[in-house]
Amino acid sequence: MSTWDGVAEAYRRSFATMCEGTVPRLLSDTPEGHHLDVGSGTGALAAAAAARGRTVAAVDADPQMVALSSDLSPGAVLRAALPDLPFGDGAFDAVTANFVVNHVADPRAAVSELARVTRPGGRVALTIWTSGTPQWARLVADAFSAAGVVSLPGQRLSPELDFARSVEGLRGLASSADLAPVVATELRMPWTIAREALWRGIAGGVGVAGRTLLAQTPGVRAAAEARFREATEPLSVDGVLTLQTSAAYVVAEA
Numbered sequence: 327m328s329t330w331d332g333v334a335e336a337y338r339r340s341f342a343t344m345c346e347g348t349v350p351r352l353l354s355d356t357p358e359g360h361h362l363d364v365g366s367g368t369g370a371l372a373a374a375a376a377a378r379g380r381t382v383a384a385v386d387a388d389p390q391m392v393a394l395s396s397d398l399s400p401g402a403v404l405r406a407a408l409p410d411l412p413f414g415d416g417a418f419d420a421v422t423a424n425f426v427v428n429h430v431a432d433p434r435a436a437v438s439e440l441a442r443v444t445r446p447g448g449r450v451a452l453t454i455w456t457s458g459t460p461q462w463a464r465l466v467a468d469a470f471s472a473a474g475v476v477s478l479p480g481q482r483l484s485p486e487l488d489f490a491r492s493v494e495g496l497r498g499l500a501s502s503a504d505l506a507p508v509v510a511t512e513l514r515m516p517w518t519i520a521r522e523a524l525w526r527g528i529a530g531g532v533g534v535a536g537r538t539l540l541a542q543t544p545g546v547r548a549a550a551e552a553r554f555r556e557a558t559e560p561l562s563v564d565g566v567l568t569l570q571t572s573a574a575y576v577v578a579e580a
């Protein structure tokens with residue numbers, strides 16, 4: 327079972343808006359023409375690329391994400407999973423994977439496949455969350471800790487498959503796929519979200535925090551929710567939080 331099973335709608339209403347923060351930069355740093363978005367999720371990036379006049383294809387491993395992307399993006403949306411894409415060598419001018427290679431079983435094989443489908447001189451653009459604890463995750467971790475939430479067993483990749491979740495780690499991943507990095511930097515973005523929406527995303531099972539919460543007893547879940555509300559009430563304005571996030575970002579030429 328994939329970690330994205332059954333959470334697409336909860337993701338769309340919560341963490342998807344955080345991931346959308348990188349879309350303008352991903353589009354401005356990649357060439358016009360044929361664009362492939364891999365791990366397309368809600369389809370927001372594919373739709374934005376199409377709105378710029380690009381010919382867009384999108385793929386996602388999860389069938390519910392494929393359905394969401396199909397609703398939003400006018401281009402072809404297929405179900406496919408890295409490291410196997412159903413496209414020929416060099417088929418695209420621009421290939422994006424926004425917060426995807428941090429979720430795959432074999433990141434190096436995944437990025438090699440992204441490179442394969444990019445034409446020589448075309449660009450692959452990648453984002454991941456870095457290994458630190460962002461502001462939203464600190465709020466959730468503190469609420470979990472106060473409520474006595476029990477952590478799930480670690481789900482890290484084996485050391486030979488894993489890579490450092492940092493700008494340097496992502497740059498190294500691109501280089502290992504014979505791509506030439508042209509941008510490698512950290513992107514800092516504010517994320518504005520209603521605190522109810524953030525909690526519903528977690529209670530809907532999104533990400534490690536969501537899976538952890540769903541594994542608790544009803545009493546512990548209720549206590550975690552109460553602690554989260556207490557902690558976020560003074561930080562919110564009219565129920566809305568503005569939180570700082572930071573991503574590693576690499577654009578590389580094929």
Ligand SMILES: C[S@@+](CC[C@H](N)C(=O)[O-])C[C@H]1O[C@@H](n2cnc3c(N)ncnc32)[C@H](O)[C@@H]1O
Binds near residue numbers: 424
């Ligand atoms: C954090 S979400 C990002 C979604 C979208 N790119 C965005 O920016 O909102 C990760 C996405 O990657 C997809 N995914 C996970 N493993 C994948 C794989 N091996 N191949 C393709 N997509 C995958 C998930 O189904 C999910 O839609």
